[in-house]
Amino acid sequence: MSRFGWDIDGVLYPWHEYAYQQAEPYIDGMSFDEFWNPKDGWVVQNEGTMLMKNIVGNPLNYYKQDIATHIVDTLHEIQEKTGSDFCYVTGRPRIAQLDTIKLLARAKVPNWDMLYFTGNGESKGPLVKELGCVYYVEDRPKHVPEVNKHAIVFLMDQIYNRDMEFDNTIRIYDLSEILEHL
Numbered sequence: 001m002s003r004f005g006w007d008i009d010g011v012l013y014p015w016h017e018y019a020y021q022q023a024e025p026y027i028d029g030m031s032f033d034e035f036w037n038p039k040d041g042w043v044v045q046n047e048g049t050m051l052m053k054n055i056v057g058n059p060l061n062y063y064k065q066d067i068a069t070h071i072v073d074t075l076h077e078i079q080e081k082t083g084s085d086f087c088y089v090t091g092r093p094r095i096a097q098l099d100t101i102k103l104l105a106r107a108k109v110p111n112w113d114m115l116y117f118t119g120n121g122e123s124k125g126p127l128v129k130e131l132g133c134v135y136y137v138e139d140r141p142k143h144v145p146e147v148n149k150h151a152i153v154f155l156m157d158q159i160y161n162r163d164m165e166f167d168n169t170i171r172i173y174d175l176s177e178i179l180e181h182l
């Protein structure tokens with residue numbers, strides 16, 4: 001049986017939209033793409049600032065709404081068609097851990113209790129290896145060179161990973177594309 005590992009934010013849950021909304025009063029009309037641009041966006045320029053730390057640490061942003069129904073349906077479809085089991089690996093901060101368990105349980109995603117925290121954005125490579133994931137779905141470029149040593153990565157296309165290429169990695173624009181590549 002193969003195992004699928006899933007990142008949460010930027011793959012299953014629109015955390016980046018909430019971070020952008022939260023920063024809107026301070027960014028003078030900047031667009032979402034400008035905000036998250038990996039070269040010169042507001043986020044890279046403000047890494048480590050008090051405002052950014054507060055946005056990342058705001059627990060509300062981690063459970064404002066449910067995981068979208070079409071995403072939950074796609075997860076179940078992938079599981080049914082592949083017979084794989086699922087686990088979820090996230091770097092969400094400690095303060096959001098209980099709410100993350102509730103988020104997955106409430107959405108009834110497959111194997112929602114297989115939830116693992118790296119702790120505050122730490123490397124995912126060791127956990128993905130330990131869990132024996134054959135496939136891993138991620139959006140954050142920082143994690144890919146670690147994770148793709150152990151698993152085939154499906155990279156969810158986002159402004160902050162666009163034009164980046166990685167070994168052992170398939171770029172997708174929608175989770176439903178995963179089935180076409182298996």
Ligand SMILES: [Mg+2]
Nearest residue numbers: 007009010139
């Ligand atoms: Mg993510």
